[in-house]
Amino acid sequence: MVLRVGVARHVIPGLDPRVADVLDDVHGTGTTALTDLRRLVEVLRGPGGVQSDAALTAIEPGALPAALGAAVDTARRTGLTVEADIDEAVGGVDSVRGLAVLRLTQEALTNVAKHAGPTARACLRITVDDDAVTWEVADDGGSATPSALKGPGFSAPSVGPGAGSGTVGGHGLIGMRERVEVLGGKLTAGPSGTGWLVRTVLPKVAA
Structure with a gap:
């Protein structure tokens, strides 16, 4: 055509x-x-070409906030304490980046429960600025110390050996990095305080 x-x-x-x-x-x-x-x-392509049912569900514009809320609720039912700070503007994010944000959130919270334990504390933050989407998930490593999550001022992550290798230290980052890089972003991940921080910025879609 x-x-x-x-x-x-x-x-x-x-x-x-x-x-x-x-x-x-x-x-x-x-x-x-x-x-x-x-x-x-x-974005939909799974590792080794295998796609899950969830990955095949595209996100309609405006549906992302509810989908993220459902992902957070699912994580909380596993025992995680999840603080969610989600910019209302995510409702205007295009379906491609919206799907990526949802999948990153699901994967990151699953990894927190798997590697830090189901009683860990996690913080999900998503903001939209000039149509660029900033996404991050931090956890306290399963520590009971209230100050383990430091809020917006926590230290920037440093990527250690094996990060992205799919090991416990890397939190299975290979697929997450692929999703982000396809959309022109870069995923950073590494220790932060007593826990772990994963963060990316999905840039504005070119006109």
Whole structure:
């Protein structure tokens, strides 16, 4: 469709400017849709080509806040104490990045329960600034010390040996990094206080 509209735009003689505008709009919309589909396929791709049922569910615009709330509730039912600070603006995030944010959240909270223990404390923070999405999950490593989660001022993570290797130290970061890199971001992860911090910024979608 995109190819044929592009050809038509250039071969039809004496094209009315109004028709040209319509063809340009169709061509631009189609091109954007193709780009989104390619990005979505990459985000949905699971390790080894295996996809879970949850990964195959795209997030409609506006549905992300409720989906994140459900992910937090699921984590809390395992025994985790989860503090969630989610910017209301996430409701306007496009479906591709929205799906990535949801999957990152699910994976990170699952990893906290697995590696820090079901009684650990975790903090999920998601903010949207100029359409860039900042996402992070921190945990206290299972420590009972109230100050283990330091809030916005906690130290930046340092990536240690084996981070991203799928080991306990790396918190199974390979798939998470792939999701982020496909969308032009970079995942940082490492020790923070007595626990672990995973963080990324998903950049603004190019017009």
